Amino acid sequence: MITPRFSCSQTETSVVVSVYCPSVRASDVELNVDDTLFTLHINPYFLRLNFTHALQDDDEASSASYDPSSGYLTVSLTKAVRGQNFEDLDLLAKLLAPRKSERTEETPLIEVLDSQESVSQDDELAARTEGLSLADQEIFEAAENDWQIKQELPTSEPSLKTSVKQSYGFLNLYTGYFQHVEHTENEVNELGADAETSRPSERRQRRLKHENDKFDEEHYIADFADDEYIVELCNWEHPFSSLETDWSYTEEEKLSMLRLPRKEYLISPVQNHHLYLTLLMLLFSYAYDSRTTQKDPTPESPWTICSLTAAFSALDPAPYTPSRNSSSGHFDVDELIATFATSYRRSLVFPLHRSYALAEACKADVASFLLGGRRLVVRCLLELKDILDHHDVYYVYSKIWLADFCLWAQAYASDEAFAQLASVVSSLKVPKSLLGWDLDELEALVDDNTSRESDSDDESEDEVEQMLPAQI
Known part of the structure; x- marks a missing residue:
């Protein structure tokens, strides 16, 4: 598939995508809008753009027109929120970048069904705590109060490399x-x-x-x-x-x-x-x-x-x-x-x-x-x-x-x-x-030499002025 030349602009209500795809059949174009993702397929071109804000999959408000003389397909996509500003429409590489995957939060693997026995075990737990050392008590209290104890991973040995080549760039x-x-x-x-x-x-x-x-x-x-x-x-x-x-x-x-x-x-x-x-x-x-x-x-x-x-x-x-x-x-x-x-x-x-x-x-x-x-x-x-x-x-x-x-x-x-x-x-x-x-020292040498030359020139001028009356 070929990525066509394209440009994007926007109005108050829509995002306009202009795609250069000459010598194609407009009836074969396939358009799809999925939240922030817009895809266009018309053989041999394929275009997938990921916008910063959501679009509306609205066949009535959206439109597409093809001009055979210029080879441009113009697609008007409706904004989900009227008046919303879509940033970076001229950063084409950002629009072409794939949509980032969203990670779902993991649910707990253990569910507490009954906590009646925990009440009877409080006295035994307190007795065990009294016998702990100071360091152990600190760890126990941190776990009980959800304090954040500083942790450091042990330094591991460098991985074994089977090649002398080094990466760069x-x-x-x-x-x-x-x-x-x-x-x-x-x-x-x-x-x-x-x-x-x-x-x-x-x-x-x-x-x-x-x-x-x-x-x-x-x-x-x-x-x-x-x-x-x-x-x-x-x-x-x-x-x-x-x-x-x-x-x-x-x-x-x-x-x-x-x-x-x-x-x-x-x-x-x-x-x-x-x-x-x-x-x-x-x-x-x-x-x-x-x-x-x-x-x-x-x-x-x-x-x-x-x-x-x-x-x-x-x-x-x-x-x-x-x-x-x-x-x-x-x-x-x-x-x-x-x-x-x-x-x-x-x-x-x-x-x-x-x-x-x-x-x-x-x-x-x-x-x-x-x-x-x-x-x-x-x-x-x-x-x-x-x-x-x-x-x-x-x-x-x-x-x-x-x-x-x-x-x-x-x-x-x-x-x-x-x-x-x-x-x-x-x-x-x-x-x-x-x-x-030692750039300062090098520059100082130049300044000193310049000042000496200027002083020498001044002395020469004074000597000339003193000699002029005598010559006259």
Whole structure:
């Protein structure tokens, strides 16, 4: 079956689904509405959409019409609650996601039929309690009063692995993509032929060593001293930062969403928390490339994006510090600083323009993207994916990371979490001392040298002025 191109809109009373299915017989169309689920089948097309609110299976109010000249089938579905707003109708991947299964509460397996004997046993139970130790009495009272005693599962031995391969990518779902990496021109791969077998701890160690080895003090000082072009890049305003709220996805973006794989993820709260952190790195890389190219990607853009993203080039995603609130939905300032510090470090090592001020501007862009909510974040991810998809080597990172992130951002991420992140990131300070290269000292050298040159020029001017009367 083929998933057709479609778009959704709404009125006060209905949801309108426009489906492109040319050269079909309208009499063969099969439509079905089941609460929030809408299905359409007309050979060879099949479409299943899961809306956020319930629809009404009303043959009288609902309607469908087919225009053979344009090839569009327009279906009008009645809302169960008149005037209810259906959110995220333009997030096509979310609409295509399967409906989540509802777990029913388990009923008790034991039913108490008669409690007469329990009264006669109270005295015996009290006598036994008197003979218990203090710890035993605490447990007994906790059970009797339904107190919550802290419990910890014993640490088990790691499971036996029969393969040396290590998983990587989105939720560690992928292996085998770097088996023949030695035969490809993958210049951003920092693990080489060990990409398939390196453990996460080894990847991080190798990444840090590679960054320290590649840091060039002279390059950083040169960009800091001659910062005229850097200032222009920092002053440039990203079009998305002033985007109106009523914008809509382009047809190309809609097609990209339809081409995403159909997946359903079983994500724990901790994993979901870590995905938000890794997303910050993706948005930072996108912001850097957008600023340095004025949002006009060049042939070097795929290399720049992959080099700036540790999850790509070193297969080393966030978190970079122990997270205390991973399962609570809150973000610690320390873990956010550590995440951006990783992106800052890479922006000062690999690309052409290496400036702390430029990294700060990119962080501000990330905050504005997050403030735009899921729709804007998805748009940024789709642009990232499109850039990598057109590269003959780096498309692999789109396969193992970006395709899944585009799905996750639509169906699993929340605008509330993005708003919280935007608030924290906008006021976040990433200290230079945390980056590990004594940037303050390097910048002080430039400032001292500049001040000496200015003093020398002033002295030369004074000497010239003193000599002029004598010459006259």
